Amino acid sequence: MERGGDHMVRLKCQILYGIECFSPDQKAANFCSDVKLIISIATLYIKVTESRNEIVKIKEQSGKRVELTCRKPFQSRIVWDQKNHGGGVIALFGILRRDKWKYDIIVEDTRETLIILAAVVEDSDTYECLIGAETKQFFVEIYVEPWDTKISTPRGTLVEESFLNISCTAQSSRPAANITWTLTTTNGTILELDENGSQTKAHDNKTLTRTSTIKIFASRELYSAKIECRIRVNQVNYDVTRTKYLIFNLKPTLPYITSNGNIVKESSTVTLVCHADDSRPPARLQWFRNGYSLLGKIKMIQNDNSTYNVENEINFIASSFDDGAIYMCRINNEVLQDPIKISKKLAVQYKPITVTKQRVVAVEEGNELLLQYDYKTNPNTPYCKRQTMKYAGLLNSTIELVCRVNSFSNSPTTFNWSSISGDFTGMTYQSDRTHSYHKINYTVEEYGKVSCSASNGIGRMKEDCVFEILPPGPAEAPIDCQITKPINGRVSIECVESFTGGYKTTYSLFTKSSTDWSRTKENNSPYFALNSLKSGQKYLIKICALNIKYKTESDCTEEFEITVPSENIATTTATSKKITTSSTENSKYIIIGAILGGALFIVIVSLIVFICMKKNAKTAAAEENANNYFTPPVQPRAPTDDGPNPRSQRYIPPPTEPQPNEIQEREIV
Structure with a gap:
C-alpha cells in the first residue's frame, strides 16, 4: 500500500x-x-487459493482423540481455522483463540499439531492449516454408533391371516446404519427377507436415523417364528441383532368330536367330548342337544407355545329318545368371525317298543287269532335276510337273482352288485322301512360267486350277501328250519330253500312211526303246518327235496323231534318269532306260567268260597229274625202236676224249603 x-x-x-x-x-x-x-x-482471513496443495481426510470414532499436524519451515507461523459451521480461527501463532476445553495445540520447531480432545459428531468439518502462502486442509468426519435400536410390530391385537408390518430402527448414527432381515421358522429353517421399504432421516447434529420395514402374512405356519433384524455400522465396528417372535391370536385348528364307542346301546353311559386345539386365546365350547343348551365339563391345557387345547365333555345315560338326537358343539374365539359348529347324530340300539291299541275281540276256541301291532325299533345298517344263497344256471344263460336285506332306516336302501364276470340287467327294487330287496337278471359267463352289498342312511352293511352260481344238478335239502311252539296240537315248520338245481322242486315232510318213515305232506316250498298233534306225544320228522330232473336223487334234512306238552296252556299273546321245541328257555317259561296260573286259580276259588259262606250266614240270620217276628205271644200259667205247660215254650215252626229265588241267587254267587 x-x-x-x-x-x-x-x-x-x-x-x-x-x-x-x-x-x-x-x-x-x-x-x-x-x-x-x-x-x-x-x-x-486472506486465503491464498492458488497455493492450496494438500488435502487430508480423517475418519474417527466418536469420543476419540483427533490430531491434525502441519509441518512448518523454521520460525514460520501457522493459523488454524475451522471452515464451516460458524467456526473461524481456532489458534493463531501457536496460541488457542477459543474453546480451550475442547482443543489443545502442540508447537514444535518443525511442526504444529491441533488436537480435538474428545471428538463428537458435531466436530465433523473441514479444518485448515495456513502456512504463509500454503494451505493444508483436513476433512474430519466423526463416526458414531446408533444411539438406540429397536424392532417393533403394529399396535393392537395381531390376528391370524392378516398382514403384519414389522419395522427395525437404528437411531442417530453416522453414517446411516445398514439393516438386513432374517426369519427362522419353528423347524429351524432360516430365510432371508427383503425389506418392503426404507427411510433415512437427517438430524441437526449431523446424525442419521434409518428405518427398515418388512411385510409378513401371519399364517399359522409362522406362529412363534423368530424375526431378526441385523444393524451394522462398519465404520465404528457396530453389529447388533434385534429379535422379535411372531406371537398373534390363532383360531382353533379343525375341531372334532370323540365318543366312548361307535355303537351306543340303551341304558349305557355315553361320553361325548368336543375338542378345539391350538387356539389363542382359548376357545369357548358349548354343547347343544336338538337346539337346547347343555352343561359340560371344561378342561383347558396350555401348550409350550402359549396356545391352548380346550375340551368340553358331557356324559349321559342313553335311551330310545336319544336315537336320532343331534348333539352339536359350538366353538368360538376372538379370531373367528363366525362360530364353528360340528355335530354328531346319535344312533342308539334299543329293544323294540310295541304300540298296541286295546280292542275287545270275541274268539271261539279252536279258531286262529291274528294280532297286529305297531313297533318302533332303532335304525341299523342293512344285513342279509334268510334266503336262498345258491342258484343254478347254464353258461351263457340268464337267471334271476334276488338280494333280500333287513334295513331299519327311514332313508332309502341302495344296492351294489359285483362278480368276476357276467352282466347285470333288468334291475327291480322295492323297499319299506324294514325290508328291501333287489332283483336282477344275471348272464352266467362262468361259475363262481356274486356279491350283493346294501347301504342306507346309517351306513354300509358289514358283510355282503354272497351268492354261489352252480351248474344244474340235484336239489339239496332245505336249510335253517325253524319250528314254532306247539299250541293246541298245531305246529308250523318253515325252512329256507338251499339249492333247487335249476328245476322245479318238491318238498316232502316225513314222519317216523316205530322204525318206518312215511310221507305225511308235500309242498312246492319248504313250509308245512301239522295239526291234531296228540298231547304228551313225541314226533320225529324230516324234510326232503327232489326236483323233476333228478327224480331218484333226494336230499333230506336231519331228524327233528317235536314234543307236545301234556297240558296246553292257553295264551292270548301272539308272536311271529319262530322257536324250536328243544329250547330249555321256553320250558322254563311254561313251568313258571303253570305255577302262577295255579296260584291264581287257588286265590279265586278261595275268594268265591269266602263270599258264599258270608252270604249263607246273612241268610240264616234273616230267617231267624223273621220267625221271631211272626210268633204269637204266650200268657204265663201256673205250673201243674202234669208237667210243664206247652205254651210256656217258644213256638218253632217246622223247617220249610227255600224259595226259588233264593236258590237262583246262590247259584249265581
Missing part, C-alpha cells in the same frame, strides 16, 4: 515474516506501527 504526499509509506504484507513498514521519515514510521496490528489481524 502506498500513500502520496509528504509522507511516502510502502507497506509489504507478508504472512510468513509479519508486517514491515518502509518510510523516509519517522512520522510515517509511527503511522505504520499504529496500523501494524490491524493489518496483521486482517491478513488472517
Whole structure:
C-alpha cells in the first residue's frame, strides 16, 4: 500500500515474516506501527487459493482423540481455522483463540499439531492449516454408533391371516446404519427377507436415523417364528441383532368330536367330548342337544407355545329318545368371525317298543287269532335276510337273482352288485322301512360267486350277501328250519330253500312211526303246518327235496323231534318269532306260567268260597229274625202236676224249603 504526499509509506504484507513498514521519515514510521496490528489481524482471513496443495481426510470414532499436524519451515507461523459451521480461527501463532476445553495445540520447531480432545459428531468439518502462502486442509468426519435400536410390530391385537408390518430402527448414527432381515421358522429353517421399504432421516447434529420395514402374512405356519433384524455400522465396528417372535391370536385348528364307542346301546353311559386345539386365546365350547343348551365339563391345557387345547365333555345315560338326537358343539374365539359348529347324530340300539291299541275281540276256541301291532325299533345298517344263497344256471344263460336285506332306516336302501364276470340287467327294487330287496337278471359267463352289498342312511352293511352260481344238478335239502311252539296240537315248520338245481322242486315232510318213515305232506316250498298233534306225544320228522330232473336223487334234512306238552296252556299273546321245541328257555317259561296260573286259580276259588259262606250266614240270620217276628205271644200259667205247660215254650215252626229265588241267587254267587 502506498500513500502520496509528504509522507511516502510502502507497506509489504507478508504472512510468513509479519508486517514491515518502509518510510523516509519517522512520522510515517509511527503511522505504520499504529496500523501494524490491524493489518496483521486482517491478513488472517486472506486465503491464498492458488497455493492450496494438500488435502487430508480423517475418519474417527466418536469420543476419540483427533490430531491434525502441519509441518512448518523454521520460525514460520501457522493459523488454524475451522471452515464451516460458524467456526473461524481456532489458534493463531501457536496460541488457542477459543474453546480451550475442547482443543489443545502442540508447537514444535518443525511442526504444529491441533488436537480435538474428545471428538463428537458435531466436530465433523473441514479444518485448515495456513502456512504463509500454503494451505493444508483436513476433512474430519466423526463416526458414531446408533444411539438406540429397536424392532417393533403394529399396535393392537395381531390376528391370524392378516398382514403384519414389522419395522427395525437404528437411531442417530453416522453414517446411516445398514439393516438386513432374517426369519427362522419353528423347524429351524432360516430365510432371508427383503425389506418392503426404507427411510433415512437427517438430524441437526449431523446424525442419521434409518428405518427398515418388512411385510409378513401371519399364517399359522409362522406362529412363534423368530424375526431378526441385523444393524451394522462398519465404520465404528457396530453389529447388533434385534429379535422379535411372531406371537398373534390363532383360531382353533379343525375341531372334532370323540365318543366312548361307535355303537351306543340303551341304558349305557355315553361320553361325548368336543375338542378345539391350538387356539389363542382359548376357545369357548358349548354343547347343544336338538337346539337346547347343555352343561359340560371344561378342561383347558396350555401348550409350550402359549396356545391352548380346550375340551368340553358331557356324559349321559342313553335311551330310545336319544336315537336320532343331534348333539352339536359350538366353538368360538376372538379370531373367528363366525362360530364353528360340528355335530354328531346319535344312533342308539334299543329293544323294540310295541304300540298296541286295546280292542275287545270275541274268539271261539279252536279258531286262529291274528294280532297286529305297531313297533318302533332303532335304525341299523342293512344285513342279509334268510334266503336262498345258491342258484343254478347254464353258461351263457340268464337267471334271476334276488338280494333280500333287513334295513331299519327311514332313508332309502341302495344296492351294489359285483362278480368276476357276467352282466347285470333288468334291475327291480322295492323297499319299506324294514325290508328291501333287489332283483336282477344275471348272464352266467362262468361259475363262481356274486356279491350283493346294501347301504342306507346309517351306513354300509358289514358283510355282503354272497351268492354261489352252480351248474344244474340235484336239489339239496332245505336249510335253517325253524319250528314254532306247539299250541293246541298245531305246529308250523318253515325252512329256507338251499339249492333247487335249476328245476322245479318238491318238498316232502316225513314222519317216523316205530322204525318206518312215511310221507305225511308235500309242498312246492319248504313250509308245512301239522295239526291234531296228540298231547304228551313225541314226533320225529324230516324234510326232503327232489326236483323233476333228478327224480331218484333226494336230499333230506336231519331228524327233528317235536314234543307236545301234556297240558296246553292257553295264551292270548301272539308272536311271529319262530322257536324250536328243544329250547330249555321256553320250558322254563311254561313251568313258571303253570305255577302262577295255579296260584291264581287257588286265590279265586278261595275268594268265591269266602263270599258264599258270608252270604249263607246273612241268610240264616234273616230267617231267624223273621220267625221271631211272626210268633204269637204266650200268657204265663201256673205250673201243674202234669208237667210243664206247652205254651210256656217258644213256638218253632217246622223247617220249610227255600224259595226259588233264593236258590237262583246262590247259584249265581
